Ligand SMILES: CC(=O)SCCNC(=O)CCNC(=O)[C@H](O)C(C)(C)COP(=O)(O)OP(=O)(O)OC[C@H]1O[C@@H](n2cnc3c(N)ncnc32)[C@H](O)[C@@H]1OP(=O)(O)O
């Protein structure tokens with residue numbers, strides 16, 4: 001059936017703010033930001049089947065093991081499970097001393113009261129208040145003027161402070177405010193609301209505040225977001241006790257890019273989820289961000305040395321598979337099927353082992369310089385075995401690599417062409433992958449030599 005084409009006239013380009021003297025393109029990242037995992041909140045609220053307490057705990061413990069120090073553990077007024085999970089963490093004293101849990105709370109008196117109750121007895125916590133500030137929300141959802149919208153945030157802050165005094169006297173409490181849909185909010189209004197909320201909370205020593213700027217629905221190219229963050233950083237009146245945080249989503253598929261440019265532009269903290277779980281096209285992926293830093297020589301402060309364990313726990317908790325091509329963690333991201341890639345990998349691995357031998361050090365101590373592989377698979381707990389797999393796209397270098405890496409046989413250079421042609425014929429005839437064992441069997445039958 002013929003369908004009408006989509007009319008692009010229905011959609012409008014995002015109008016960027018003007019920042020001709022932007023300085024972020026000349027910045028370089030030199031340290032990791034503060035991270036907050038929102039796997040147990042934004043990640044959880046987007047699942048068809050939200051995590052039960054067992055899966056929530058498995059995710060919390062994974063995040064702690066990986067080294068996340070700020071973890072949004074739920075939206076206490078959302079469900080019985082969300083509330084119960086916060087209580088369980090506190091009552092069973094499961095929160096390590098250097099970890100801050102966060103709860104997300106809409107700016108409504110009763111939600112604030114109940115969320116505060118969920119935190120009773122917590123030694124330290126972040127209370128995260130939000131309301132949407134963008135025009136479409138003011139006009140369509142809340143039917144409020146700018147002033148009424150600002151008052152909603154300020155009133156929420158005062159109510160939170162009042163309840164905190166009663167309920168959380170012994171808690172080391174941080175306050176976080178998010179103008180939801182910041183990216184579509186008039187910049188001057190975002191600043192006006194945030195400064196009013198800051199004035200209410202009065203940040204200072206022991207009263208840290210986090211201002212968190214979400215691209216609730218990603219709508220623009222990443223450099224437009226970076227301009228918004230640099231503009232904010234210049235125009236927001238904030239002192240050393242106020243942290244500038246970002247919370248990017250991935251609706252346009254540019255969440256990671258927006259985050260990295262946002263960091264160049266002055267953001268100090270990033271909120272996201274493992275493998276980009278989260279509403280719609282997801283939150284920004286914390287694994288990709290962390291590994292991008294690591295492979296640029298910057299310690300992310302997060303342990304990715306067993307990426308498959310991270311993946312397995314995340315898949316168990318979310319019920320969703322990680323894509324085979326997901327950066328750094330997918331099944332195929334350290335694998336080459338194509339001949340010229342395999343040849344270069346083999347030459348790179350041979351060179352690495354030669355250099356290590358000459359220097360008398362383990363290969364893992366040398367800088368990684370193997371073509372086509374952005375990092376050493378061993379560093380994330382993967383073996384070298386899957387790096388080269390053979391099908392009709394492969395060549396003699398790849399076949400020789402499999403014989404050497406899997407079977408300890410160095411195929412003589414003079415035989416490599418002939419042997420690879422036989423494997424190529426098998427692959428052409430069958431169309432699929434030729435396993436390492438079948439390659440070894442072919443080698444034995446051709447050269448009567450058992451690997
Ligand atoms: C971008 C984000 O991810 S924000 C976080 C979103 N997360 C969630 O919504 C998950 C948890 N939420 C829930 O469990 C429920 O939506 C609840 C408990 C918060 C509210 O439930 P309900 O009272 O049934 O209301 P409902 O789900 O229809 O939400 C809409 C109401 O919340 C109001 N609202 C929405 N956001 C906010 C906010 N930040 N502050 C105050 N009120 C808000 C809406 O105006 C609407 O109010 P109305 O009923 O007076 O028109």
Ligand SMILES: CC(C)C(=O)C(=O)O
Pocket residue numbers: 042104130178180181212214215216217247249
């Ligand atoms: C509440 C905020 C931080 C949020 O989740 C969003 O806007 O996506």
